[in-house]
Amino acid sequence: MKFIFTLCITSFLFGCVNSTIQQVRERETGIQMGDSVVVIGRSNRPSHEETEINFVACVAKDLAKGANALNVVSEQTFKDQTFPWFEPRTAPIKVNELPKLLEHRLLADRLSELGIKYLIWLDGKTQRTSSSGSLACSVSPGGAGCFGFLTWENDASYEATIWDTDDGKTVGRISSDADGTSYMPAIVVPIPIIARVQNNACNSMAKQLKGFLLNNASS
Amino acid sequence: MLKTNTWSTPAALTTKAGWAKLKSTITLALGVFAAGCSGAQVNLESQFPTPLLEPIPLHAGIVLTDELLNYNYSEEIKGSGQFNIHIGGAQGNMFNRLGEGLFSEYTVLEKLASSDSVDAILLPEIMQMQMALPRQTRSEYFEVWMRYRFNFYDNEANLIGSWDLPAYGKANQNDYRGDDAGLKAAAISACRDAMAFFSLNFQSEAVAGRWAAGEKGTPAILTKAENTAESTTVTTADEKPAGDTADNTADNTGVAQLEAEQVPEPVTGAKEQETKEQKTKVQEQAAAIEPLAE
Numbered sequence: 001m002k003f004i005f006t007l008c009i010t011s012f013l014f015g016c017v018n019s020t021i022q023q024v025r026e027r028e029t030g031i032q033m034g035d036s037v038v039v040i041g042r043s044n045r046p047s048h049e050e051t052e053i054n055f056v057a058c059v060a061k062d063l064a065k066g067a068n069a070l071n072v073v074s075e076q077t078f079k080d081q082t083f084p085w086f087e088p089r090t091a092p093i094k095v096n097e098l099p100k101l102l103e104h105r106l107l108a109d110r111l112s113e114l115g116i117k118y119l120i121w122l123d124g125k126t127q128r129t130s131s132s133g134s135l136a137c138s139v140s141p142g143g144a145g146c147f148g149f150l151t152w153e154n155d156a157s158y159e160a161t162i163w164d165t166d167d168g169k170t171v172g173r174i175s176s177d178a179d180g181t182s183y184m185p186a187i188v189v190p191i192p193i194i195a196r197v198q199n200n201a202c203n204s205m206a207k208q209l210k211g212f213l214l215n216n217a218s219s
Numbered sequence: 220m221l222k223t224n225t226w227s228t229p230a231a232l233t234t235k236a237g238w239a240k241l242k243s244t245i246t247l248a249l250g251v252f253a254a255g256c257s258g259a260q261v262n263l264e265s266q267f268p269t270p271l272l273e274p275i276p277l278h279a280g281i282v283l284t285d286e287l288l289n290y291n292y293s294e295e296i297k298g299s300g301q302f303n304i305h306i307g308g309a310q311g312n313m314f315n316r317l318g319e320g321l322f323s324e325y326t327v328l329e330k331l332a333s334s335d336s337v338d339a340i341l342l343p344e345i346m347q348m349q350m351a352l353p354r355q356t357r358s359e360y361f362e363v364w365m366r367y368r369f370n371f372y373d374n375e376a377n378l379i380g381s382w383d384l385p386a387y388g389k390a391n392q393n394d395y396r397g398d399d400a401g402l403k404a405a406a407i408s409a410c411r412d413a414m415a416f417f418s419l420n421f422q423s424e425a426v427a428g429r430w431a432a433g434e435k436g437t438p439a440i441l442t443k444a445e446n447t448a449e450s451t452t453v454t455t456a457d458e459k460p461a462g463d464t465a466d467n468t469a470d471n472t473g474v475a476q477l478e479a480e481q482v483p484e485p486v487t488g489a490k491e492q493e494t495k496e497q498k499t500k501v502q503e504q505a506a507a508i509e510p511l512a513e
């Protein structure tokens with residue numbers, strides 16, 4: 001009973017999110033025993049945009065758990081282990097730069113030690129697209145309270161590009177778009193009803209990536 | 220849009236308890252206000268990775284001066300407080316890791332002097348530094364710009380030449396809580412950027428190549444070189460004079476000099492600032508950038 005009550009309250013407090021996943025497969029994929037993947041956020045100079053660290057970490061975490069969990073090397077470990085080849089000013093931008101990069105023996109050996117089979121580049125961000133309403137809060141010695149209504153809409157748009165380190169080719173692309181509206185009505189106490197847009201985009205992206213890399217028929 | 224109104228009823232103020240509550244409310248409000256304007260103290264004692272490169276067969280002497288190890292950047296930003304970034308705290312670890320990765324052998328030296336135990340001497344300096352907060356640039360990023368100067372000497376402390384290297388780092392404010400953490404991440408990113416660019420371009424940089432090949436400097440330059448490197452060959456993105464190294468406080472006049480390959484201009488998009496403070500900043504930036512456009 002308590003569980004059902006908690007579930008009802010939780011589902012009530014989360015706003016609705018619409019998400020869309022699209023996938024383009026260019027080559028066959030597969031993960032062997034000992035193979036690892038790394039998820040890296042795009043941060044190339046001089047571009048001003050950067051994928052959020054928490055989104056990159058969320059996708060990496062989701063890939064590493066559950067059924068068919070993958071070996072995932074963390075972004076920071078990977079960048080430290082391969083320094084200075086994957087820093088914002090030095091990282092390869094196009095897949096055709098990868099074979100030349102792997103001509104550096106030490107780097108190729110390090111990738112082999114780490115067992116990196118696929119490099120997953122994440123690009124995109126979550127933005128607030130609109131907001132409206134107002135909320136007023138008052139504090140007095142006798143007490144405090146809020147009154148009003150706020151609403152805002154977030155849009156998350158990400159694309160993952162997967163590179164195969166063995167043959168230096170792009171094996172596919174997956175895009176994850178999600179949008180949702182959050183509300184905050186307040187009659188004395190504000191009640192946030194948050195649409196977890198970024199989290200939804202992350203979960204969808206990780207699920208699709210896992211299927212894609214394992215070459216599941218459903219993906 | 221979240222609007223917050225704070226008010227107190229006059230009737231409530233007549234009681235002692237009311238005064239006490241009001242006092243605590245005011246104290247709390249002042250505390251929050253003060254915290255918002257206190258600036259940041261950033262101490263950089265970070266660990267850097269060793270560059271994954273084939274080491275150059277050379278025993279390098281790396282001079283880490285007190286000036287470099289104690290370098291502190293200070294800037295007072297109106298309405299935001301005093302900001303101090305002790306970037307010198309990271310330099311020891313940074314150049315030790317560079318020495319490990321880049322050279323077959325290296326020795327850290329305290330001062331520039333002739334030494335038979337090394338093949339050649341490298342003396343790094345921080346010439347300039349600048350930072351920007353997200354609220355200054357109306358972006359989501361903390362940003363740090365730096366300009367290093369690497370002075371290359373032979374083992375008799377004769378200057379061969381110098382290489383100016385700009386570095387840039389940024390950190391998304393959504394990923395960090397507070398100015399301290401954001402600026403620290405941006406400063407570490409700038410240091411890593413300098414290390415990465417130095418490591419990968421070392422062999423292709425003419426003066427570094429000559430230095431690594433065992434070229435000797437001319438003793439005639441030595442007298443001036445011991446004090447500054449200004450009179451010697453300097454490979455740089457432009458020919459403007461560098462700022463005074465002794466003054467580590469904010470100096471926007473040399474901002475445009477930090478422009479180089481893939482290093483964004485300081486205060487991106489600042490021309491759209493509309494507030495008075497921001498306009499002042501833009502005017503300073505514009506004054507610095509204009510000469511480049513000529």
